[in-house]
Amino acid sequence: MCNFCHQHGEGKKWYLEARNYSEDLLSDLKRRRFIENFFAYGPDSLKKSEQQLQLLDRLPALLRGFIRKKVTKRQMPYHFGQVIPIEDVEKILEMTTSVVRLACICRHSLLGSEQRFCYGLTISPQGNGMSSILKEIDASYLIGPQTGGLEYLTKEEALEHMRQCELDGLCHSLWTFITPFIGGLCNCSLPGCMALRTTVLHKTPVMFRGEYLAVVDQEKCIACGECQKICPFEAYLPGKNGDKAAVNIRKCYGCGICRGVCPAEAISLVDRQSVPEVAQLWL
Numbered sequence: 001m002c003n004f005c006h007q008h009g010e011g012k013k014w015y016l017e018a019r020n021y022s023e024d025l026l027s028d029l030k031r032r033r034f035i036e037n038f039f040a041y042g043p044d045s046l047k048k049s050e051q052q053l054q055l056l057d058r059l060p061a062l063l064r065g066f067i068r069k070k071v072t073k074r075q076m077p078y079h080f081g082q083v084i085p086i087e088d089v090e091k092i093l094e095m096t097t098s099v100v101r102l103a104c105i106c107r108h109s110l111l112g113s114e115q116r117f118c119y120g121l122t123i124s125p126q127g128n129g130m131s132s133i134l135k136e137i138d139a140s141y142l143i144g145p146q147t148g149g150l151e152y153l154t155k156e157e158a159l160e161h162m163r164q165c166e167l168d169g170l171c172h173s174l175w176t177f178i179t180p181f182i183g184g185l186c187n188c189s190l191p192g193c194m195a196l197r198t199t200v201l202h203k204t205p206v207m208f209r210g211e212y213l214a215v216v217d218q219e220k221c222i223a224c225g226e227c228q229k230i231c232p233f234e235a236y237l238p239g240k241n242g243d244k245a246a247v248n249i250r251k252c253y254g255c256g257i258c259r260g261v262c263p264a265e266a267i268s269l270v271d272r273q274s275v276p277e278v279a280q281l282w283l
């Protein structure tokens with residue numbers, strides 16, 4: 001289990017602990033202000049972060065490595081993520097009391113287009129938590145008439161959309177707003193998603209790997225290459241045409257989206273803890 005599970009999971013996966021989504025945590029004024037600022041001023045600060053990461057990539061290796069570690073450490077208590085597969089998305093949705101879909105702040109700022117891949121979640125019998133904060137934020141990409149505003153979805157609608165995202169090559173991730181409060185569930189892809197850009201392209205992790213790993217059943221694999229094409233983490237070992245698929249477990253994030261496109265049902269997810277070589281590899 002990752003650091004957050006040990007610190008905030010009460011003996012289980014931290015993101016399956018209802019308290020981490022609760023209105024109790026959300027009522028903290030510092031956290032509410034953090035969320036408001038994140039969405040209101042986020043687009044400008046994301047553009048700036050991307051420029052800084054590009055500069056970081058050009059620094060000498062030693063200094064670059066040092067700064068990358070510092071950025072990861074600085075992010076962890078504030079806004080940090082973890083990759084999760086669709087079965088855990090389903091478990092989380094079962095617990096939620098309110099699901100709202102909104103325009104993706106990353107794609108808005110980096111690609112200039114409105115794409116509705118992000119979700120605000122709340123678990124509270126009393127209120128609408130995240131959605132009540134979001135609808136008060138004065139940012140046109142969130143609530144403006146041209147963007148369609150916030151959409152309230154049923155759990156079934158949200159799950160159906162996220163299953164489709166997965167087939168389109170997007171992986172699911174959860175996000176804290178002052179850890180351990182979880183307020184967002186995103187569907188990430190390159191080039192528009194800042195979390196993937198920072199973690200994969202700029203090699204500065206801002207999310208944990210998932211609790212799982214992909215395994216290929218060599219008996220079933222028909223060497224079609226579909227898994228390799230869809231993996232956002234380039235975790236399949238390059239093979240010659242006709243070679244069966246093999247996962248580089250040190251690169252696999254356990255998102256599970258390769259599983260969904262495999263025509264031979266040859267891919268499954270196993271618990272990361274069951275593979276000693278990567279059991280503690282989270283970043």
Ligand code: SF4
Pocket residue numbers: 213214230231232233234235236247251252253254255256257258259
């Ligand atoms: S190999 Fe791992 S990281 Fe790549 S798509 Fe499959 S589960 Fe995700």
Ligand code: SF4
Pocket residue numbers: 216220221222223224225226227228244245261262263264265266267
């Ligand atoms: S998608 Fe499935 S059948 Fe095709 S190469 Fe990957 S594991 Fe093999």
